[in-house]
Amino acid sequence: MKISAHAVGRMVGAWQEGPGPAHRRLSDRLRLLILDGRLCLGAALPGERDLAGAIGTSRTTVGAAYRTLVEHGYLETRERARATVRLPHEDAPAGRRRAGGADAETINLSFAAPPAPPEVLHAAFATALERLPLHFERHGYDRYGAGELREAVAGWYGRRGLATSPGQVMITSGAQHAIGLLARTLLSPRDKVLFDHPTYPHAIRAFTDARARLLPVAVGPSGWDVPQLLAGARSAQLAYLIPDFHNPTGLYMSAEARRSLRPACPVIIDETLADLRLDGDAGREAEPFAAHHPSTISIGSVSKSIWGGLRIGWIRAEPALLERVARTRPATDLGTPVVEQLAAAALLDAGQTRRPEALRQLRAQQDVLLEALAEHLPEVHAPRAPGGVTLWARFPEPVGSRLAAIAPDHGVTIAAGPQFGIGGAFERHVRLPYTLPAARLTEAVRRLASAHRALTAGATGTHVPAAVA
Template identity: 50%
Template sequence: MTRRISARALAPMLPPPSGRGPAYRELADHLRLLVLDGRVPLGVALPGERELAAALGLSRTTVSGAYRLLREDGCLTGRQGARSTTALPGRSGTSTPGPEAPDGVLDLAYAALPAAPQAVHAAYAAALQDLPAHLPSHGYSPAGVGVLREAVAETYTARGLPTTAEQILVTSGAQHALHLVLRLVTAAGDRVVVDHPSYPHALDAVREARCRPVPVALGSTGWDVEGFRAALRQTAPTMAYVIPDFHNPTGRCMTGQERAAIVRVARESRTTLVVDETLVDLHLDGPPPPPAAVHHPDVISIGSTSKSYWAGLRIGWVRAAPGTVARLAAARPSVDMGSPIVEQLATAALLRDPDVLPARREQLRVQRTALVALLGEHLPGWRFEVPPGGLSLWAELPEPVGSALAALAPRHGLRLAAGPRFGVDGTFERFLRLPFTLPVADLERAVSGLARADAALGSAPLDPVGPATSAQLA
């Protein structure tokens, strides 16, 4: 029952040897990162040494040496010569990939803020007041409780898209919303057009639905509407998934004109357009244009509280035509039985709290300014747009060393999300996503660590570094 990954599938994910340090070490580092990043799943058998050596044009000794190192750190199980399967390093290979970075390590893999503590606590306290009315019922709510569906609908109406509660399905976060929508809209083997780069777990969800992601590169500024149109015409995808509001990872915001054009193009090719608005509230330089769904009622919107309020709240939603919401609710029980009541009541209270978001935005503005200044000072060769909102900037490095930096980073007190996590094919080695979600003092430490790692890269060989990053980011 062990799954395998073929040398043909693995080889394109591995960059050629840089010539710095022994090739077997470099190969081991790259393989380790693929496992730690979740791009090669756990429990999968790697290709035989001879087979991988042939696919990579390397000597068998190199591959054999790399596998040996990986066995030593616990990234591979099984004895030499036998089929080796991927594992997580750690005592007995059994530790769970935690979302928490080790003590003292600054976590730049997550783009998420801590909770607004008073507001979140107060929202739960309000929820507890409302709870007794719900306790006499069995508590199942496949579409969500009315008060939250109404509160979410009001947020759309306020953004210029009149919405009623029956157009809202409450989910356990935006990722769960995407999973439910993919199951409704697509079938195995379908194509799904995605922004390129895009949010890694969204790409995972597309693959997990057994669909093929079709990447459309973002333009040099904004979105490449013509590229989008061409992709729809040439590949006849069932669905397209875009992040118009402070796109993850680039932070870009789609103009109103681009929104209208992309909706029109999707309509013309009968492609279901799914718009992820998880970051919409985090506009730092003024509000974004109205939602793409103002341009057509069949557009499906996805939202979440994880970035605006707190990821410890697991609430998201789908906004769609009422019939689509009804079909999602009816199909949902094969995945889960609904979202928790208290969580929904607390979210309704938070969405109606006028004070949370302005404070979050102000905090993010300060941190964005600091990060931009720090990078200019310590890493003047790195290029980036200053994003008009969201949680991160997308830094282009002078060389394609994103994964190498991520592998080195823990030695400099950092956990990084390298560019290839945001691509469908191992590209974006020139990029890192740098969140400005940490306090300014931590950003100072982080950039100084980045600069040290960058300097070390030129000289140091990439020797084994232990668990460099988590399989999960956000």
Template identity: 45%
Template sequence: MSDVQMSARSLEALLGDWRGGASAYLALSDRIRLLTLDGRIPVDSRLPAERDLSARLGLSRTTVAAAYRRLRETGFLVSVRGSGSMARLPGGTPSLTVNDGSGILDFSKATMPAIPALAAAAVAAAADLPRHLNDSGFDPIGLPELRAAIADRYTVRGLPTGPEQIMVTIGAQHAIALLARVLLSRGDRAVIETPTYPHAYEALRAAGARLMPVSVSAGEADAAAATHGWDEAALVQTLQRSNPVLGYLMPDFHNPTGQSMPVDQRERVLAAAARQGTVLIADETMAEFNIDRPGEFMPFAAYADPALPGTAVSIGSVGKSVWGGIRVGWIRAEPALIRKLVAARTANDLGTPILEQLIVTRLLPQMPAILAERCDALRLTRDHLEERLAARFPDWTVPHVDGGVTTWVNLGSPVSSQLALSARTHGVIVPAGPRFGIDGAFERFMRIPFCYSVSELDRAVDALGHAWDALGRHPVPDTGYLADVV
């Protein structure tokens, strides 16, 4: 049995604004089902007792009992006398296939298949491996040649960097979690965008941060927003008034909105952070997926005051550009922070695999050509998805993005969670908008990636169309929820 107990208060925070036009027990069970499918309720965790949850939500115990009973009937909950009710996935984790015309399309992962050159690079890297076999193989900072190659990439892009400023990690998510653990103490404030990359706010929360959200809007998709992009006034005010220890930003092709922070805004935000002593973590895993963005953009840290070099820390990886299965990322920071990170790292892991580092070392010199090929493919699929969505869903607002791999669609009604559930029955997994919020918001929005093949995008749009039509036959009242949020 699991020893993870979810309190009624924790579940209430995850539920967000779950009440809709359906009966309360149906709406509650549907939201718990979605949270389980999304992984926000871990499988095998114990849900709150019916009495505790009913008191927390202001419902009758009969309503909660009916919701739990429906979850048991559909295989999402199992109740054992004396042990409580535990979250489950019916039939275990589903088998997901996205390339053979059968199975389920998994659009929860905004990433591409491996580059064609990867297999040859792996074979060549394996030939380099013997010269490392006399060492322990535990490498907490990164191979010297890889760190030098990463530093050179930053220098070429306009940010002079030396190998002593680079630490190699097990992907970008590992980098975020490690930085949060080293820089934050429990109760410290941390600025974060909203919407945002879900695993980033999870890492900050796990480190004990008190999250301070600042909105990012997606242009025409956010009709209520006065301007698109970052709410600079709110961001600067949060820095000034809250004195956050750190901030997490994705300034280039933001996930999920696809927005990029203008150069002059970067300078002002970095200056405001420097005045407060706030460290800004720039997640640049999407930074070089420039399809047709006008202007010239250097790495975020290049716009910081040279006299205060510790204001910005950069994160990168090859998970998007090369393949998600190559778990190599990095942190660019001042040497003093790199030393702290290395010292703290061994509490959780003992280093990045040598063979994968050798593969990336061989591929980095080819990165300009790799990125050009990726962006050419993304231009085609982006344009195709925008055209298909406009034709199939004329009431949706689909913003045009000039880079990245996702678009942040405004559905026009707060039904994202219900649409995500319905879409699964039609063969596509797509995360609901609230997955990208920190408080259950964004029910009007859905992130749709365009980094899949044209045929897969067509399948996904058709599945969403069937799911949308099903919702149309059973309309949900517009509660106005989110109108004041985005």
């Protein structure tokens, strides 16, 4: 795939900022885009002259930057052909080992997902196995999901103040599956999708895979900009919003904003984190978005409130829309595994998605993460989130991608801000989850501080970004 000089120019953004010679800054920026997957493998970069023109520099600077990337294994050149993106062989670059030779295992802060609650799951699967024989006479392929779970999900909405019938529910294999199914059902190439910026990275991926155009609207420290969203929705074919403990910021949309936000296009509301209120202020609970706007397509999941390994999520929408999704679905899957559905039904029926003890523990871990940041990285600004599983931490300088590329050398992986946006935005941010035990979180922040010190001293990292969830 050929990438135009203007597209690369947009991606490199403010590459001129920072210390060191211009060609180093440019090759560093291109290398991070490659490691991040924003410049994908095999992509053909623009010629030196074109890129130099697009980013306002000399051809010599671009040539030197390209040569550095070739030397380090990130570009391949052939006579009279564009340079193409590649990755160095596993054994090539230095820096894949931990600095200082320490042998402790790497701490994964790229995944924002709690560990499983073993006893709770065990009991749910015992119930599921008791109920399973009732399904044996059926074929087991069900595009809408098991009746027990559709009822249990309808009950979950009912308890949150949104009357729902099982006919309005389709079970999916996680919320990401729901996003992918909806993107494929609702979008045509070049349609515009409006979304919070930053947002959940795999949603962006699902929309770009559907060849949609992306229309980001900023979510600031104080929340959603309703007039901007309304204006954007007028030219969009679909909106995707996360009003309940937004990933990555943890923000919660006020009841007033929910009421006044009447987008002119269909809207997907992602409630994956809706059960994770941590500020103890149940009185501030707003009604689900769909209670104000009946045509809303809501999606949910038990991945964050119970365990991602269950791979159970759902879509709540008008039956006519679910029928369209059901027609799209067989192209990729023929239904969700029955035993997991029965276990999820038992969990939802027993109210296990809001376990006070689990929420108290998450809140305590959030405290520990904030304290560790204050001690080891005091220059980082990380507002306390009212819920969810992550902090959206801001460094004074644009170091997000470089920090993510060097952090594994110091024993920790993190997700850099630009993974949550488009066009190279959020380079000052990293997302930090508080789903690990307290001692691991403190140690992770210590390691991150060590990575940050190394970066400030001029070191660079070569790690490909870890998978994010």
